[in-house]
Structure formats: C-alpha cells, structure tokens
Amino acid sequence: MxxxxxxxxxxxxxxxxxxxxxxxxxxxxxxxxxxxxxxxxxxxxxxxxxxxxxxxxxxxxxxxxxxxxNDDKNEILGEKEEQDLAKAFNVFDLNGDGFISCEELQSVLSRLGLWDETSGKDCSYMIHVYDTNFDGVLDFQEFKNMMLHAN
Missing domain, CATH: 1.10.238.10 (EF-hand)
Known part of the structure; x- marks a missing residue:
C-alpha cells in the first residue's frame, strides 16, 4: 500500500x-x-x-x-507480491492503456471518498514525484516504485 x-x-x-x-x-x-x-x-x-x-x-x-x-528498498518481490501490485495497478488504470493518468487517479480516489477540489494538485504532484521519465503518467514500474518506496 x-x-x-x-x-x-x-x-x-x-x-x-x-x-x-x-x-x-x-x-x-x-x-x-x-x-x-x-x-x-x-x-x-x-x-x-x-x-x-x-x-x-x-x-x-x-x-x-x-x-x-515494504520499507526495504532492496526487497525483491515474490511472484504473489508482484501479482498483487499488478492487480492494484489495474484498479487505477481505468482505460487499460498501461498508464495511470491524473484523471484516473482522481477517479479512483473519488470512489474511495478521498477526492476534494484541493486534491487535484495532490494527484498531479503524486504523479510528478514518481514519473521518472517525465511523460505525465505512471507506468507499472513507476507505480511499483511509488507503492513500495514512498516516504
């Protein structure tokens, strides 16, 4: 998580x-x-x-x-953990294109009751922090890094 x-x-x-x-x-x-x-x-x-x-x-x-x-940044994921992260990624990747956009993140947070008007900046910021290739979306590897290594 x-x-x-x-x-x-x-x-x-x-x-x-x-x-x-x-x-x-x-x-x-x-x-x-x-x-x-x-x-x-x-x-x-x-x-x-x-x-x-x-x-x-x-x-x-x-x-x-x-x-x-999940704090050990050198942890090697087992097959089950990798599958769990892939399932979580798919929850956020609403259109199935292999990326999580700010809009998709906002939509999922809304369904969980975590979205308000000020959260728009939070979604953009969360994506920006972990978007290592600067394409404006999170791919699975970036998502995995966010989920396992966020402080």
Missing amino acids: CPLNTKYLHRIFQNLDKNGDGLLSLEELNWLLERIGINFSLEDLESSVGKSSLNLDEFLSFCDSITKQ
Whole structure:
C-alpha cells in the first residue's frame, strides 16, 4: 500500500466506517483491500489483524505496519507480491492503456471518498514525484516504485 499521511488515512477510516460506530469492522477493511486488488478471507484478515474490528489508532498502526513491511528498498518481490501490485495497478488504470493518468487517479480516489477540489494538485504532484521519465503518467514500474518506496 502507498503510505498516506494521517489526514488521508483518517478520511479513509471515516468513509469505510459505514455505520459510524468509530470502529472499522473486518468486513469494512476487507472491502477496501478488495478494491485495491488484495484478497483475504475474513478469517485470514482477522488472524493478521488480531481482532474483529479496529479503532482509528489501530487502523493507523495497521497501515503503518504494512508500510514498514515494504520499507526495504532492496526487497525483491515474490511472484504473489508482484501479482498483487499488478492487480492494484489495474484498479487505477481505468482505460487499460498501461498508464495511470491524473484523471484516473482522481477517479479512483473519488470512489474511495478521498477526492476534494484541493486534491487535484495532490494527484498531479503524486504523479510528478514518481514519473521518472517525465511523460505525465505512471507506468507499472513507476507505480511499483511509488507503492513500495514512498516516504
């Protein structure tokens, strides 16, 4: 997963907490993971998380632990991880052209409830930071670099 700042993670939490109880159920968390191409059974997810629901602080810790697992920039991806990243890439590559544009990034963020008028600059900036060949879009390698190595 791409490390996001606490503000965005808090917005994700609020949007996923459909019943507004201040807890993110495994079903709600699993919904997000499935949208980015990561599939767990609820039993596996509970085993990984260690409980049946997460409050905001626990959700932030969960996201942080995922980020730290991918922090080693010299990590060699296994076949499963590469497939998971390819699935996540395809979630963002809406037109299937092999690239993620600012518009596609905006559309996916909108579906996740993370888009507002000021986010347009964020999409352009995120793409600009990881667009190593300066073509204005992210290819799979640039996307993978963003997902694994963002600070």
